[in-house]
Amino acid sequence: MNNLEKDLLKIIADIDGVTGGALNIRANGKLAERHTTESVDIRNKTDKDGIDIIIRPGTKGETIHIPVIISESGVNDLVYNDFIIGDDCDVTIMAGCGIHNCGNEESRHDGIHSFFVGKNAKVKYIERHYGDGDGTGGKNMNPTTVVNIAEGGYMEMETSQIKGIDNTSRITRATLGADATLIIREKLMTHGTQRADTDFSVDMNGENSSANVVSRSVATDNSVQVYRSNINGNSKCHGHTECDAIIMGDARVSAIPEINANHIDASLIHEAAIGKIAGEQLIKLMTLGLTEKQAEEEIVNGFLK
Amino acid sequence: MLQLKNISFSAETEDGVKEILKDITMDITDGFLAITGPNGGGKSTLAKIIAGIIKPTSGKILLDGEDITDLSITERAQKGISFAFQQPVRFKGITVNDLIRLASGKEITMSEACDYLSQVGLCARDYINREVNASLSGGELKRIEIATVLARGTKVSLFDEPEAGIDLWSFGNLINVFEKMHETLGGSIIIISHQERILNIADKVAVLSAGKLKSYGNRDDILPELLGKTNAVCPVLTNNMKEAQ
Numbered sequence A: 001m002n003n004l005e006k007d008l009l010k011i012i013a014d015i016d017g018v019t020g021g022a023l024n025i026r027a028n029g030k031l032a033e034r035h036t037t038e039s040v041d042i043r044n045k046t047d048k049d050g051i052d053i054i055i056r057p058g059t060k061g062e063t064i065h066i067p068v069i070i071s072e073s074g075v076n077d078l079v080y081n082d083f084i085i086g087d088d089c090d091v092t093i094m095a096g097c098g099i100h101n102c103g104n105e106e107s108r109h110d111g112i113h114s115f116f117v118g119k120n121a122k123v124k125y126i127e128r129h130y131g132d133g134d135g136t137g138g139k140n141m142n143p144t145t146v147v148n149i150a151e152g153g154y155m156e157m158e159t160s161q162i163k164g165i166d167n168t169s170r171i172t173r174a175t176l177g178a179d180a181t182l183i184i185r186e187k188l189m190t191h192g193t194q195r196a197d198t199d200f201s202v203d204m205n206g207e208n209s210s211a212n213v214v215s216r217s218v219a220t221d222n223s224v225q226v227y228r229s230n231i232n233g234n235s236k237c238h239g240h241t242e243c244d245a246i247i248m249g250d251a252r253v254s255a256i257p258e259i260n261a262n263h264i265d266a267s268l269i270h271e272a273a274i275g276k277i278a279g280e281q282l283i284k285l286m287t288l289g290l291t292e293k294q295a296e297e298e299i300v301n302g303f304l305k
Numbered sequence B: 001m002l003q004l005k006n007i008s009f010s011a012e013t014e015d016g017v018k019e020i021l022k023d024i025t026m027d028i029t030d031g032f033l034a035i036t037g038p039n040g041g042g043k044s045t046l047a048k049i050i051a052g053i054i055k056p057t058s059g060k061i062l063l064d065g066e067d068i069t070d071l072s073i074t075e076r077a078q079k080g081i082s083f084a085f086q087q088p089v090r091f092k093g094i095t096v097n098d099l100i101r102l103a104s105g106k107e108i109t110m111s112e113a114c115d116y117l118s119q120v121g122l123c124a125r126d127y128i129n130r131e132v133n134a135s136l137s138g139g140e141l142k143r144i145e146i147a148t149v150l151a152r153g154t155k156v157s158l159f160d161e162p163e164a165g166i167d168l169w170s171f172g173n174l175i176n177v178f179e180k181m182h183e184t185l186g187g188s189i190i191i192i193s194h195q196e197r198i199l200n201i202a203d204k205v206a207v208l209s210a211g212k213l214k215s216y217g218n219r220d221d222i223l224p225e226l227l228g229k230t231n232a233v234c235p236v237l238t239n240n241m242k243e244a245q
Helices: A003-013 A279-286 A292-304 B043-051 B073-079 B096-104 B110-119 B138-152 B168-184 B196-200 B219-230 B235-244
Strands: A023-027 A030-035 A040-044 A050-055 A060-070 A076-085 A090-100 A107-117 A122-132 A139-141 A144-149 A154-162 A167-176 A181-190 A195-204 A209-219 A224-233 A237-247 A252-261 A266-275 B002-013 B016-028 B031-036 B058-063 B081-084 B156-160 B188-192 B204-209 B212-218
Touching: A003 A060, A003 A090, A003 A122, A050 A060, A060 A076, A060 A107, A076 A090, A090 A107, A090 A139, A107 A122, A107 A154, A122 A139, A144 A154, A144 A181, A154 A167, A167 A181, A167 A209, A181 A195, A181 A224, A181 A292, A195 A209, A195 A237, A209 A224, A209 A252, A209 A292, A224 A237, A224 A266, A237 A252, A237 A292, A252 A266, A279 A292, A279 B073, A292 B096, B002 B043, B016 B043, B016 B212, B031 B043, B031 B168, B031 B196, B043 B073, B043 B081, B043 B156, B043 B188, B073 B081, B081 B138, B096 B110, B096 B138, B110 B138, B138 B156, B138 B168, B168 B188, B168 B196, B196 B219, B204 B219, B212 B219
Parallel strands: A023 A060, A050 A076, A060 A090, A076 A107, A090 A122, A107 A139, A107 A144, A122 A154, A139 A167, A144 A167, A154 A181, A167 A195, A181 A209, A195 A224, A209 A237, A224 A252, A237 A266, B031 B188, B031 B204, B081 B156, B156 B188
Antiparallel strands: A023 A030, A040 A050, B002 B016, B002 B058, B204 B212
């Protein structure tokens, strides 16, 4: 692995290539490194490109890293990763994709991640997207996440994409069993002529299930963002979706939240707010001695923190 | 020293151009100045003119002899003017610690931040990592606002109705904060207030009414006259009572 690839890895996965835990690094469409542990097995799929990550029931405190890096121009990568999280687990999974494209051909990574969260299992899933390189080739990422949470299961999903990616279309589908909980926090910042689409759909099928989908985003320059969320309450459940966006420059943002109550005891809330930075916020920070530009940066950084 | 020379300010309203401040001239020396007067008298406008948030229609502002009339909010802040808003601003994501750090202009330790917060009666541990958002009450926000001015420690500190939104229970503490500030902060402390207890601890008092500076001088000269007036009986009521007799 060269230094460039190591840097990408550090940014998206916070690792230097060696961790004590389970690890699978995919670089330019090929396996670069793999470690398994007693509790975590990683196997290649036999029918298509991708891996199965199998976490033994009762595994607690382990962190599994599944980063993808693309440092060559013109790589078009499609991968299927299945995470099978056993009952009563408590684990953290860090995935992420870093693209460095200094060539003029498009680099693209499409990941289809499926999670099967076992009964009473707890999983924290962190996904970071990052792109750099000054070539004219596009840097595109289209992650699809499919989540199935069994009875009493809990999943927290944190995704962040701060600049760098030209085109992204994120699709998230989730199905929740009884007493299952799903929390999604999305952070997004687009600049230049970038476009980001996110589409969440959650089916709360089990009694006392709950879902909270929160997106905070900043759109600058001429970028475009579209946020869609569809929360379906199909039993006694609680659902909340919130999209909060700051627009700057000539950017455009659309928020299309949808909630569907299909059960008398479904309780659903949606909130969406889009606007530029409030003038009084800028003024307040300027009275502390910051310039307008510094004030703007502090407000944006705080918002996406 | 902060000097206001012939400051006037007019604004467009529904009823045409309205003069909000008329020819205000004041030399504000070091010490504690309380500006008081009826609502709508122009007090907050004057504070915003000093902070640079609004520009006067005419007149000049001098800070230690330097003309700062055309300087921006940022430049004035950097030259040593701090301003606590009447209605503090909320921020999503920015924490109390962030705000105090930005105010002090440097990285600060937990114990330094704690010091500023405890001076305004807040326990730092409970507040330092909280976001300055709608989850804080109006009173909490006001105290944090005051703490940011303490953290700046500049030669001119302006407070626009710091007592507004602070409950009676905390009001005594607030007086202590300003008394302590008077001893330690130095420079000019300018407080816009309606509260007699705040006026009582001022060195000087200015009365602004209908956009004009009605009186300005030492507290002991101004206050008896001012309080005498507000306690005066309403003439209409007196007349009505006479007629009834």
